[in-house]
Amino acid sequence: MAWVTTMKRIGGLVAVGVLAFGAPVSEAVDGAAAPTTRAVFMSAIEAKGATTIDRLAPPPADPHLLSAGYGFKAPGDADTREPGKWEVSSYMFVPSFITVRQGDRLELTVFVVNGDAHAVRITDPGGRDVAAVTVWNRGREYKIAWVAEKPGPYELTCLTHAPTMSATFLVLPRP
Numbered sequence: 328m329a330w331v332t333t334m335k336r337i338g339g340l341v342a343v344g345v346l347a348f349g350a351p352v353s354e355a356v357d358g359a360a361a362p363t364t365r366a367v368f369m370s371a372i373e374a375k376g377a378t379t380i381d382r383l384a385p386p387p388a389d390p391h392l393l394s395a396g397y398g399f400k401a402p403g404d405a406d407t408r409e410p411g412k413w414e415v416s417s418y419m420f421v422p423s424f425i426t427v428r429q430g431d432r433l434e435l436t437v438f439v440v441n442g443d444a445h446a447v448r449i450t451d452p453g454g455r456d457v458a459a460v461t462v463w464n465r466g467r468e469y470k471i472a473w474v475a476e477k478p479g480p481y482e483l484t485c486l487t488h489a490p491t492m493s494a495t496f497l498v499l500p501r502p
Contacts, residue, residue, distance in 0.1 A: 360428070360501075362428065362429075362430030362431050362432065362474075362501070363428075363431055363432070364431070364432045364433075364434060365425075365427050365431050365432070365433050365434065366434045366436070367425055367433060367434065367435045367436070367496075368436050368437075368438075369420050369421065369422060369435065369436070369437045369438075369494065370420070370421050370437070370438050370439075370440050371418070371419075371420055371437060371438070371439040371440060371441065371442060371445060371463065371485070371492070372418070372419060372420075372421055372440045372441050373398070373416050373417070373418050373419075373440075373441035373442060374416060374417050374419065375398075375414060375415070375416040376414065376415050376416070377405060377412055377413065377414040377415075378412070378413065379402075379409070379411040379412050379413070380402050380411040380412075380413065381411060385399075385401060385402060385413040386399070386415070389401075390415055394488070394489070394490055394491045395487065395488050395489060395491075396417055396418040396419070396485070396488035396489065396490070396491030396492040397415065397416065397417050397491060398414075398415065398416035398417070398418075399413075399414070399415055399416075400413060400414040400415075401413055417491055418441065418442055418445075418485065418488040418491065418492040419491065419492055420437070420483060420485075420492060420493065420494040422494070423493065423494040423495065424494065424495050424497070425494070425495070425496045425497070426496075426497045426498075426499060427475055427496060427497075427498055427499070428475070428498070428499050428500075428501050429475060429476070429477070429478050429498050429499065429500050429501040430474065430475065430476070430501055431474070431475050431498075432472060432473070432474050432475075433472065433473055433474075433475060433496065434470065434472045435470065435471045435472070435483075436468060436469070436470050437463065437468065437469045437470075437471075438467075438468045439463050439464060439465050439466065439467055439468075439469070440465070441465065442465060442487070442488070443464060443465050444462050444463070444464055444465075444487065445462065445463045445464075445485045445487050445488065445492070446460055446461070446462050446485065446486040446487045447460070447461060447462075447463055447483065447484065447485050447486065448460045448461070448483075448484055448486065449471065449473070449481060449482065449483050449484075450481065450482050450484070451476075451477055451479075451481055452477050452478070452479030452480055452481065452498070453477070457473045457481060458471050458473070460486065475496065475498040477498065478498050478499060478500040479497075479498060480495050480496070480497055480498070481495070481496040481497075481498060482494070482495060482496075483495075483496070
């Protein structure tokens with residue numbers, strides 16, 4: 328009997344904790360939170376990797392031919408002081424996958440670390456522009472805000488480095 332009383336007290340504390348610190352009251356009561364503002368911070372980066380021909384042969388085809396977002400410096404081009412060194416790279420947004428609810432307002436802030444220029448756009452699940460094509464430059468921060476009106480994937484794409492430099496904002500239907 329004391330165990331049941333203790334569990335009821337703990338359950339009550341959890342419920343109070345959720346109401347006070349976690350989910351809004353509407354979500355705790357009926358499972359459907361009111362739309363909210365989601366601040367998303369992202370970076371545009373270029374990941375690089377290098378090795379030497381004595382450790383691993385370079386790829387048989389230039390990775391840049393597979394995607395404009397890939398880079399390749401062949402042996403002799405990567406480092407003139409080390410002729411056997413070769414390098415690959417890939418442009419990307421980090422993080423590249425975000426989940427929100429329908430009706431949420433997204434406030435996206437992107438800092439461009441690598442790449443002098445990125446022609447970017449954001450499209451809704453129907454392929455229509457949420458943010459028209461604009462150019463983002465290295466060392467600068469950009470802010471875009473929109474309301475995720477439709478469920479489905481919203482795509483942030485760098486047209487300069489597509490298809491590999493992209494991010495998805497998956498909008499789940501509001502219950």
